[in-house]
Amino acid sequence: MVFGGAREALRKSAKLDSYDIFLSHSFRDAEIILGVKKILERSGRTVYVDWIEDAQLDRSSVTAETADLLRRRMKQSLSLVYAYSESSTTSKWMPWELGYFDGYRSGQSIGIMPLVSGPGVKPAGQEYLGLYPRVEELKSESGRLLPYVVRGPGDGTQWKSLEDLGRATSSFKRLANGR
Template sequence: MTIAQYDLRNAAARNFFAKNQRSRGYLQKAGFLCHSHKDRELALGLQQWLKEQGMDLYIDWQDASMPESPDATTAARIRTVIRGSDVFLFLATSNSMGSRWCPWELGFADGVMRNEQIAVIATRDASGNHYGNEYLQLYRRIDQAAVGGSLYWYQKGSQSPQTLASF
């Protein structure tokens, strides 16, 4: 089941327990989020949702070392963070599907990470449009549980959910 963008917005509205606490010692996994900057609220919602499940999710515009305008320094920093991440997550929306940076980031991750480390978060908007389905045959996916609202990981082509801990 694709994740409703509405649910990501609701997660963004929840309080962060410590906005600047980014300790890998506390959180089990570190992820890189590939997304469109036009989807800030959705990115924050996913970050909060995954934080509640034990993952620290890197979002580039929260990184004070990033330059104001994208340039070669931006690309170098993104490469470094992707290489240091346990997982690479692609938040599929109409904005990310039309982005110039998102395909570059996904292609870079595909070249330096194992296939099992890459996952797609397919979403649907309020109109019922679905995004990201074309990538689901290539990579793992993250879906929302029908009951309880937790996020689950699925191997490509599998219908058997796994918890974040088993990723």
């Protein structure tokens, strides 16, 4: 699925003690997640992806050792981005990560990033994802596409930066002039 050379290069450049973002995702989306990681890093954030940072983990089975390591990594992270896809609905770990992180840091530090198309995607059976703001790419003041945390539909849309997500701020700004 992921090319060995690219995976190894990413692993060698990794191994941090703290992260801005814990990227919760389904391993079935590994190729897409590499792109998501790059998108999030464009805003200057550091991103934890388990199979890059901790390749020794076997996420296909639930063990106390894996849970302990994931808890430690979440405690080292300021925010969590939940990459929602069709694959995430069958993940053994994603709902657990979301619940743990919400209890540990707060819902103010969580953003949902839909990897499936369509406005206002509301996954059946996972309506709780609607409790959190979305992570979407918007044009920055300089005209670059960058990820922002957004809430609200249409003209009422509000945004905050990924940095503000890590600070667990509840203040959002009004969306104006296409940004």
